Amino acid sequence: MTIDIRPLMPAFAGEVFGIDLTRPLSTAEAAALEAGMDTYAVLVFHGQNITDEQQKAFSLNFGELENTAGGNVTKTGQQRLGAFMADVSNLDANHQPLARDDRRRMFNLGNQLWHSDSSFRAIPAKYSILSGRIVVDKGGRTEFADMRAAYDALDTKTKTMLEDLICEHSLLYSRGTLGFTDLSEAERATFKPVPQRLVRVHPVTGRKSLYLSSHIGKILGWPTPEARMFLRDLTEQATHKRLTYKHAWKQYDLVMWDNRTTLHRVTRFDDTKVRDMRRTTVAGDAPTVEQMAA
Ligand code: OGA
Numbered sequence: 001m002t003i004d005i006r007p008l009m010p011a012f013a014g015e016v017f018g019i020d021l022t023r024p025l026s027t028a029e030a031a032a033l034e035a036g037m038d039t040y041a042v043l044v045f046h047g048q049n050i051t052d053e054q055q056k057a058f059s060l061n062f063g064e065l066e067n068t069a070g071g072n073v074t075k076t077g078q079q080r081l082g083a084f085m086a087d088v089s090n091l092d093a094n095h096q097p098l099a100r101d102d103r104r105r106m107f108n109l110g111n112q113l114w115h116s117d118s119s120f121r122a123i124p125a126k127y128s129i130l131s132g133r134i135v136v137d138k139g140g141r142t143e144f145a146d147m148r149a150a151y152d153a154l155d156t157k158t159k160t161m162l163e164d165l166i167c168e169h170s171l172l173y174s175r176g177t178l179g180f181t182d183l184s185e186a187e188r189a190t191f192k193p194v195p196q197r198l199v200r201v202h203p204v205t206g207r208k209s210l211y212l213s214s215h216i217g218k219i220l221g222w223p224t225p226e227a228r229m230f231l232r233d234l235t236e237q238a239t240h241k242r243l244t245y246k247h248a249w250k251q252y253d254l255v256m257w258d259n260r261t262t263l264h265r266v267t268r269f270d271d272t273k274v275r276d277m278r279r280t281t282v283a284g285d286a287p288t289v290e291q292m293a294a
């Protein structure tokens, strides 16, 4: 089989045909997908009835797996899935939908804010690989926005102004905007803010992109209200409909995205219904602040 990638609308998302992700990939297949990711940034696969083990094996073609610890408020021992599987479902360890007032549910509602996965970690994620094991037919779509196009659309003056800005990212900030502040001292310590550049350069293509996220709460050296207002405007422009691809899930779809160049969010859905989504995350290789000023 040969891999065939066809552009979706807009064309930073591509639909992939001619590959079975449950089997080990050849070196050529892995290279073709990585090249596809560099060109597109979001790749969509259909009909991939994959197990957790197969999903982890597939993900390892692109780098190390990121540890899921520190990304949510689910206590050790309460997890539904094994190591390296990020549970993006609305389910508890017994596969039942979480109660309306369950703090894990309220925390996870933050996935409806535009974000880049793990931008709150000192070394943020490279790719996310999300498998739709049980999907809902109304809402629960995943929207993506292209931060390369968003950067390109800025005027020269703005580009120059943003070039060397450093932002602070934390789950405390994204959840704080939802009024979710019920956190223990240990959780607050885990969610300690980290610095990230606002403009990133893709290591392979050299293209610049905006590194936005609802996890941002500060721009270093700026008054906080000014920073938040500015970032709110910038995010609004960067996620304009013309720059977004909205994925309507079918069971066993698998979607892979580059967190260095895209934002995403899930749309609201009736979460008394089961939505079983499982994510593996390919770790990044360096803090963005180490990236040389371009
Ligand atoms: C994620 C995420 C959105 C969704 O997996 O990182 O934000 O559609 N998921 O569940």
Ligand code: MN
Pocket (backbone or CB within 6 Å): 111, 115, 116, 117, 264
């Ligand atoms: Mn996410």
